[in-house]
Amino acid sequence: MSATATRRSATWAPDSHDFPTRRYDLVKEFVIALGVMLVLTIVAALVFSSPDDSALSLERWAQEAPNDVVATATGELAGTTTTATYGPPYNTNADGQSLGPVVLPKLAGVTQPIDAANDFVITPLRTLSSDPAVAAALRQWSSASADKRTAWAQAYSDALAAAPDGDPAKVASGDYGPVPALAKGELALASSGALEGLVSSRTSFFGTDSTKPLLLLADGTYLEDQARAQNLGGDQWGIMNETGNYPGQPWLWLYTFWYQIPPFSTSDNADVQVWALMILLSIGFICIPWIPGLRTLPKHLGVHKLIWRGGRWR
Amino acid sequence: MSGQLVTSTVPAGAVVQWGFLTITAANLIVILTMIVVFVLAILLPFPADRDEDRP
Amino acid sequence: MSRTDPAAPPRAGNHDSWTRALSGWIEGLVPKGQWLPDRQPAYVASWIYVFGVACLAALVVVIASGLVLTFGGITWWHTNSFGHFVNSTHLWSVELFFATMVIHLWGKFFMAAWRGHRGMTWATGALAFFGSLGTAFTGYLIQTNFDAQWISTQAKDGLNAAGVGAYFNVMNVGQMVLWHVSFLPLVVGVIVGLHLLLVRRRGVVPPIGAESPVGAESPVAAEPPARAQPPTASAPDAAPPGAARPTAGVSAQEVGS
Structure with a gap:
């Protein structure tokens, strides 16, 4: 074989139709494969079943972590929660993550507008007009200036953080205005099971959009506590994982890997950086046949000698 | 807020850890099984067809 | 020409009949006899070759179990034991689908199966x-359980940072259900169809370093010359004149470095 032919043999292949052939029943192969896959699936389903850790409700949140509900409602009023400070696509309170000079969320704009204080707390509370304490608190809130509202809510938020277990009953006295009554009302709404519907039904009679109750739940610490206990946290490689002893999405290993190492693990823009890197790597993966060095790599690895070891085609 | 409140009814799965590498036992079993199946697929002889080769 | 003679050569009417042109194009996509050949090149003799078909079979089970799961809506499987069983078959068939796909991928990588104008197949x-991957991900989002709550509230940050979240809202379960059961499976189905077509069009890649046993065509040529002699009856795998040679659509990059 000439030097040219040797060099080319890594990327060039003769016409497969020119080789001697052997009988090969593709249809039989497929039918057997289908049977094997079906049996393996059914056996695995019967033996291992599948995980179904039931959804958290705002009602359960209120029952099991009432102080977290109060702290979260106060945070929404103070404008300090994740949602309240998010930026696009929910509001304009931040720009969102940047990739160099490009801020993609800002370009996409606010497509699911959310006013955290009003959508999550004030508007639902207006249905509690029969409660005189809440009605009075709402009147006081409405008549106050924006600065005053924020000052009350921020002060109460700080006081809750300083109280033992964040217990509203143990908060030091201070100028919190109507905020404690509003937060207490929010807890009552959540406990009654009404809050979920009040938060989400504003968009549609048919409850197919779970965005707002999910964002509210995620603004607290309760959801994350449950997730971390199941090894689902971002720094636990949680994107790959499933609740209980079940395999999850192990094929996402590379995506979650980047979040574990610098510079991504310490970056404020990690999400967009990891996304950009993964898109680049994915394009590279698709284009392996055209990348010099990579496309000839398998020839040097030698595994092909084990696959084609019969030599009957020569 | 202090102290985590965990109320899940499902016990968390087992986890294997080397340094910063963390993987659940279930995912590890899936990946190891795939590697074993791949190695077997390459090493085990494929049943030969008695039919003669044709050019 | 208003009428065509059935005995006329098949290509005669291509210029004035769109139907003929289309049918000719479809026939030429794969060399004659190669849609479902009953023979394969002699080097196709390893268990690694079964994983592509195994993956396709797993996809059939995935789609079938997913279809049954849709019959009762998106929450019935939480309270119905048969529904939970169907959900389990959907989960495990997906795990088998990905496992066989990745083993197939490893095999094709080590065989450098993109050689010989098979770049688009890869x-x-x-x-x-x-x-x-995207289809499976949306499946996790529509489980309507704790897992879906956590995954959607986490995944939103990555998608929002990329500007995608403005239009693809992972926390909107209604939107995700429709993506999961309509557009995404359709896209996967079309890509898989194209992939299978290319596999049948080019045939199975010959071993690394193998020389062509027939005619010993020069490997230097970008496109082997069309065969001069007509194919004999004893060589059913050979393409007849007029059928697409498995070398159609050569791209310059595919030729050696």
């Missing part, structure tokens, strides 16, 4: 992998 396979 590329469509890789695209099928990424499409499946």
Whole structure:
């Protein structure tokens, strides 16, 4: 074989139709494969079943972590929660993550507008007009200036953080205005099971959009506590994982890997950086046949000698 | 807020850890099984067809 | 020409009949006899070759179990034991689908199966992998359980940072259900169809370093010359004149470095 032919043999292949052939029943192969896959699936389903850790409700949140509900409602009023400070696509309170000079969320704009204080707390509370304490608190809130509202809510938020277990009953006295009554009302709404519907039904009679109750739940610490206990946290490689002893999405290993190492693990823009890197790597993966060095790599690895070891085609 | 409140009814799965590498036992079993199946697929002889080769 | 003679050569009417042109194009996509050949090149003799078909079989089980799961809506499987069983078959068939796909991928990588103008076969396979990844991900979002709550509230940050979240809202379960059961499986299905077509069009890649046993065509040529002699009856795998040679659509990059 000439030097040219040797060099080319890594990327060039003769016409497969020119080789001697052997009988090969593709249809039989497929039918057997289908049977094997079906049996393996059914056996695995019967033996291992599948995980179904039931959804958290705002009602359960209120029952099991009432102080977290109060702290979260106060945070929404103070404008300090994740949602309240998010930026696009929910509001304009931040720009969102940047990739160099490009801020993609800002370009996409606010497509699911959310006013955290009003959508999550004030508007639902207006249905509690029969409660005189809440009605009075709402009147006081409405008549106050924006600065005053924020000052009350921020002060109460700080006081809750300083109280033992964040217990509203143990908060030091201070100028919190109507905020404690509003937060207490929010807890009552959540406990009654009404809050979920009040938060989400504003968009549609048919409850197919779970965005707002999910964002509210995620603004607290309760959801994350449950997730971390199941090894689902971002720094636990949680994107790959499933609740209980079940395999999850192990094929996402590379995506979650980047979040574990610098510079991504310490970056404020990690999400967009990891996304950009993964898109680049994915394009590279698709284009392996055209990348010099990579496309000839398998020839040097030698595994092909084990696959084609019969030599009957020569 | 202090102290985590965990109320899940499902016990968390087992986890294997080397340094910063963390993987659940279930995912590890899936990946190891795939590697074993791949190695077997390459090493085990494929049943030969008695039919003669044709050019 | 208002009428065509059935005995006329098949290509005679291509210029004035769109139907003939289309039918000729479809026939030429794959060399004659190669849609479902009952013979394969002699080097196709390893268990690694069964994983592509195994993956396709797993996809059939995935789609079938997913269809049954849709019959009762999106929450019935939480309270119905048969529904939970169907959900389990959907989960495990997906795990089998990805496992066989990745083993197939490893095999094709080590065989450098993109050689001989098979670059697009690899590329469509890789695209099928990424499409499946997105489809599986939306499946996790519509479980309507704790897992879905956590995954959606986490995943939103990555998508929002990329500007995608403005239009693809992972916390909107109604939107995700429709993506999961309509557009995404359709995309995966089309890519898989293209992938299979390319596999049948080019045939199975010959071993690394193998020389062509017939005619010893020069490997230097970008496109082997069309065969001068007509194919004999004893060589059913050979393409007849007029059928697409498995070398159609050569791209310059595919030729040696």
